[in-house]
Amino acid sequence: MDKAEKVMNLAVRRGFFWPAYEIYGGVAGMYVWGPLGVVLKNKIIGLWRAMFIESHDFLEIESPAIAPYVVFEASGHVGSFKDIMVSCRDCGRKFRADTLLVEKGIEVSEAASLEEVDSIIRENKVRCPVCGGVFGKSSYFTTMFKTTIGPYSESVGFLRPETAQGMFVEFKRIYESFRRRFPIGIAQIGRGFRNEISPRQGPIRLREFDMMELEYFFDPENSDCPYLEEVLDEELNLLHEELIRKGGKDYETMTVREALENKVIKNGCMAYFMVLATRFIELLGIPRENQRFKEKLEGERAHYAIQTFDQEVKLDRWGWVEVSGHANRTDYDLSSHIKMSGRDLYAYRQLDKPREVEVLEVTPLPKKIRRDYGDKIRDIMRDLSKIEAEELKSLLLKNGFIEVAGVKLSKEYFDIKKYVKQVTVEPFIPHVVEPSFGLDRIAYAVLEYAYREVNDRVVLSLPPYLAPYDVSVYPLVEDDKLLEIAEDIRDSLAADGYRVLYDTKESIGRRYARADEIGVPIAVTVDHRTLEDDSVTVRDRDTWRQYRIKRDEVSRFIDLVIQGYGFDEVAGDMGLESFVSKE
RNA sequence: GCGGCCGUGGUGUAGCCUGGUAGCACAUCGGCCUUCCAAGCCGGGGGUCCCGGGUUCAAAUCCCGGCGGCCGCACCA
Secondary structure (H helix, E strand, C coil), X not given: CCHHHHHHHHHHHHCCEEECCHHHCCCCXXXXXXXXXXXXXXXXXXXXHHHHXXXXXXXXXXXXXXXXXXXXXXXXXXXXXXXXXXEECCCCCEEEHHHHHHHCCCCCCCCCCHHHHHHHHHHCCCCCCCCCCCECCCEEECCCCEEECCCCCCCEEEECCCCHHHHHHCHHHHHHHCCCCCCEEEEEEEXXXXXXXXXXXXXXXXXXXXXXXXXXXXXXXXXXXXXHHHHCCCXXXXXXXXXXXXXXXXXXXXXXXXXXXXXXXXXXXXHHHHHHHHHHHHHCCCCHHHEEEEECCCCCCCCCCCEEEEEEEEECCCEEEEEEEEEEEECHHHHHHHHHHCCCCCEEEEEEEEEEEEEEEEEECHHHHHHHHHHHHHHHHHHHHHCCHHHHHHHHHHHCEEEECCEEEEHHHEEEEEEEEEEEEEEECCEEEEEEEEHHHHHHHHHHHHEEEECCEEEECXXXXXCCCXXXXXXXXXXXXXXXXXXXXXXXXXXXXXXXXXXXXXXXXXXXXXXXXXXXXEEEEECHHHHHHCEEEEEECCCCCEEEEEHHHHHHHHHHHHCCCCHHHHHHHCCCEEECCCC
């Protein structure tokens, strides 16, 4: 049994996660997060919010998971999802038609139809590169889930493959409602959907999964990152383009300063978020040496990015697995939506000193037109209004006339004003760097890294602030007096806001073991001495060390431990007497 | 999608080859005992043997199809 199997076994048995729809045979790529798993995920989300949103005063939104066709048409997803596949009739292997043909030196336009691709394959006698077999008919495949919105089948919608488009589409609203704050970070935590062809790898590759995404909008003319100073000397593990091209398999560790100076990372804020991501994953219990950032090469990158690093963690069965992606999306998305929607999604840049801008205004002179063209003025004016102002200007200046309503209208019929204007703001399209995290993979990785076996017992050494219960409370034995006190402690800790696991059945050792297995960091045990001096013992999940503590100090003790201070350290600071059981 | 292996209480499995009452361990529940690490004893519950079809007097077992899982190939914008 490998580690992944053990972790999944534990996850199913104790209720962290399991495959969905099992009673009907199951559906590949879909999992249920159980009661303990949901708590874990929520705690991971809480940490992410604190680190990526709250500490920068960024803004979080929730936008719909379903979007009309046009959104993903604009974003380029429709185009880059609609790949043409061909499969070999002999061995059944599937290939993307475009990459197959490009390898043969044949150019295919992206807009080529299925029939065109089929005939190109036939004419060039392209065979299966693996077995030499003949290809069957080509077909489209898309990894976006398609649906209809409302009862009309022509109203096509997609389930979003990323939450990011919500931030782009709604950018202007958020920007305006927060008084044009800039630079601005907008985040979203939510479900995304990708109809994977053949998902495997358990909870690592899902068809439906939670993402935590942040879009950081900045001015391309002032791309200095305001947070950079603090992280310049921090190290990153980078398997960057140059290293990959040299055939390097291992990452190289360098400081942010070096990475930026050597242009390994081309954007300051991207580097900053990569540092945050490293700290975040480290706080989740995955040491730095098992993390790295692998650069995506040209061709591997998503259509919208000019530079991308995947943050990967090393997993036992699957090796390096992506847990977050860091992409420089430039102004790709906002520009695309401006073009598609015709709406203004610009931000405004305050200029240091007023700038003089040459303005050219062209206005038709109706009286003059009526004098010379009479009733035709109606058609002329109507057609003129249809022409874009910029186009009108350039045509008029180039040709000296413009043809409307069958009339060559010379520039005498226009009032052409040229003047210089002072401006203090100017519009621009923000650029974006995006850190985007896959929550389900992260939660799985956390479990795998927390998983330990000690003398045939399973211990889940989760960081205390991630554990599904903060503390467990036990009477040493099922004795009425001990039970009463234990219940009392349980209730008061619950009232203090802790998640308490209360267990009275079977031997104390077995109860410790059950709690260790799901990662409860602290055990509080009421024993016979409690009756004498109102003290209880606290036990550390990882070391099994115990200390004696006054009942009314337990809450503070728990608070410090789940903040991340070490168990022994807190006990020492509080001057607790260590407890050793007889025997 | 292709190839290989596989699917039996919650978990891990035996039984399948050679068709004939589905067994074991752990977990779980109740009781007894018990002053600190899955202790012991007694008792209980829990199985559409992945689904469908076929062969047969009889199918967990043999045959066919499907679904699901793992590994490899392909795919993962």
